[in-house]
Amino acid sequence: MSSSSETAATQATWTPDRPIVSIHGVHKRFGDFEVLRGVTFDVMKGDVVCVIGPSGSGKSTLLRCINALVPIDEGSIQVAGQEVHDPKLDKLALRKKVGMVFQQYNLFPHKTALQNVMMAPIQVLKQDKAEVRERALKLMKKVRLNGKEDAYPGELSGGQQQRVAIARSLAMNPDVMLFDEVTAALDPETVKEVLVTIRDLAEEGMTCMLVTHEMGFAREIADMMYFTDNGVIVESGPPKEFFANPRDARTKEFLGQIL
């Protein structure tokens, strides 16, 4: 188990005054197409970061690189001191730290809502079933779905499924939560219930990275905004400034189209 002792060592070097996610000079190519062309930024623990930008600008790819769903070609991504761009990467250790919520919820349709939340801690982390169950019930309550524990994903609305997906990620006790356009597939009425859940999390101090098109929400909860276009970060800043006085022409144009 050399890899686990190594990660323990790198973990020990990480202190809360250093960024929990540190992205440096990241390049990612799909064939000839370069999706990410040198992205660099840091996220501190407890920060809420929103990444916006036109479709195809590499926002989702960036999030997927952070938990190693997509390998990067160049650069470095560190999560709590652990290098993601490393052939000897301990994926389990990384994915324990990073929770991810997807646009299409991606719940396991053959399991009930509660089982979806309980599965990974039991099957992957081998935690005690009774303990996990207790925690899962609390999480269901936290995402305001108590009473829906025994419903199958197919019996839940999109917004409810997305909240189960959030609870499922939280059950792994992650340090960082990644949200990949989590409200893009939802009806306008149900968007709010998901956003409220995310805001609760942010207020509790969870480090969150969101790719989103909900500008109002981003302005409200973000500590930092990043605008990506063509695989680079064009502009960044605290939301107040970012929305009031965008400097770059592309940011202006994008915000003009959306707002």
Place this chain on the structure above:
Amino acid sequence: MEDFFQWFRWLYDETGINLTILYDSFDRERMVRGFFNTIYLSLICLALSVVIGLVGAWLQGSPLKWTRRIVQGYIQLFRNTPPLVQMYFFFFALGSLMPRMENEYGIMEPVLSNWHWAIISLSFFAGAFNVEIFRSGIEAVPRSTVEAAESLGYTRLKTYIYVVLPLAFRVCLPALNNNLVNLVKTTTLAYAIAVPEMLYVANQIWSDSVNVPEMMTFLLLAYVVLVGLLVHVMNRWERAMRLPGYGV
């Protein structure tokens, strides 16, 4: 019970409808054995063909090109040739190459009997279709669901066991049912290499008693009941596995 059997002797005397398998204890016993041989052959081949299907579908996902090609070749060979030809090939072509062993009466005998060859050829025949059926089921599981499992720390094997296979199985159950029904019906081909299943026994009986129409009618009805039972069980299973609000 004996009165019930003797009624069929009376039926024969009165009408000429000759159901020896009911009133003649010798014929009755052979037919019962034939019936159980059919069930035995069916169950063994069902189980083996499902195993072949699962292993084949797993190998088809292999990164090695030649592994995938061999599986593909196997499927083509068994899907594109008649099952009777396959059985003859196994029994007469491969069977004649097998070493022989002395049996308990001191007679030289091939190591693999006609029973073995029937089981092998039928299992591989149905297995070829099962590989394709399972593969289609595995491919029907959305990539995004697999990614969700990966992002929760599942390894490839654990993702397969806990997420992909349970979903794939539900998708391919109707197609699997069809193939298994087909397999049960195809066991009658074992007749051709003298495996004493129902058709073979029926043939023996009508050679002795010249009651071909009666035996053919009986056979037809027996298979209606046998396959009907299998279909009923599989349908119930399919219903029990159905997920509320999924895939409708």
